[in-house]
Amino acid sequence: MIRSLITFKNPKSKASESFRTLRTNIQFSSVGKNLKMILGTSSAPSDGKSTIISNLAITYAQAGYKTLLIDCDLRKPTMHKYFVISNNTGISNYIINDDDIKNYIQATSVPNLEVVASGPIPPNPSELLCSDKVKLLFQSLKSTYDIILLDAPPVIAVTDAQILATLADGVILVAPHSGVEKRALAKAKELLDNVGANVLGVVLNKVPEHSEIRYYGKGYYYGQYNSYYTK
Ligand SMILES: Nc1ncnc2c1ncn2[C@@H]1O[C@H](COP(=O)(O)OP(=O)(O)OP(=O)(O)O)[C@@H](O)[C@H]1O
Numbered sequence: 001m002i003r004s005l006i007t008f009k010n011p012k013s014k015a016s017e018s019f020r021t022l023r024t025n026i027q028f029s030s031v032g033k034n035l036k037m038i039l040g041t042s043s044a045p046s047d048g049k050s051t052i053i054s055n056l057a058i059t060y061a062q063a064g065y066k067t068l069l070i071d072c073d074l075r076k077p078t079m080h081k082y083f084v085i086s087n088n089t090g091i092s093n094y095i096i097n098d099d100d101i102k103n104y105i106q107a108t109s110v111p112n113l114e115v116v117a118s119g120p121i122p123p124n125p126s127e128l129l130c131s132d133k134v135k136l137l138f139q140s141l142k143s144t145y146d147i148i149l150l151d152a153p154p155v156i157a158v159t160d161a162q163i164l165a166t167l168a169d170g171v172i173l174v175a176p177h178s179g180v181e182k183r184a185l186a187k188a189k190e191l192l193d194n195v196g197a198n199v200l201g202v203v204l205n206k207v208p209e210h211s212e213i214r215y216y217g218k219g220y221y222y223g224q225y226n227s228y229y230t231k
């Protein structure tokens, strides 16, 4: 539910501030470059990809950016649940049908934020995402929106995120503070590097309240949402 997204529920919270910091860091990481499309992925399931990318989308929208969030997790779609919109149709239909993307763009209760849901789960997500239609769609959307965020499956399990990474201008890797295997994170980075992805940094998620990380480097401690953003 949209109410469970902290940046919507409580924009003044420290957690929401951490998302604004993340947004600023992304902007600064791309001075001189036109970062219009950002993909969120991680090494493993349940790391917090969808949580981070949806809060980041809200944060961009709140700053006045014309924002589009596309649920490119065609295997385990969740954006429709967060934003309480329909998943009867979505990007999977668009790719298969000869249709206008406008028919799949849904408004949300967040001003400036629109969402394309995933749609019915197809048998062949990677093939669909590989199609020229997706490439052309993303190119045209980039001229309509200020910023586009993509949610995706984990990068190690399936190739979808790698495919999307080649189309995105930047990738953020989400990693839970505890439980992430360094080897898995390195593997995720390697897989993204292999396709020439522009990995902007790592968002360290689920950092415990009293973690030391809040006191050093660029660590940001904010409630349960904790972003550590670095190159
Ligand atoms: N910082 C956080 N604090 C507390 N709970 C969190 C945090 N980040 C994510 N969660 C919770 O962890 C669960 C998994 O999060 P989420 O669905 O965002 O992960 P995911 O990486 O997108 O998973 P999947 O691989 O299934 O797509 C959800 O119940 C979410 O509410």
Ligand SMILES: [Mg+2]
Residues within 6 Å of the ligand: 049, 050, 051, 073, 076, 078, 151, 152
């Ligand atoms: Mg997810």
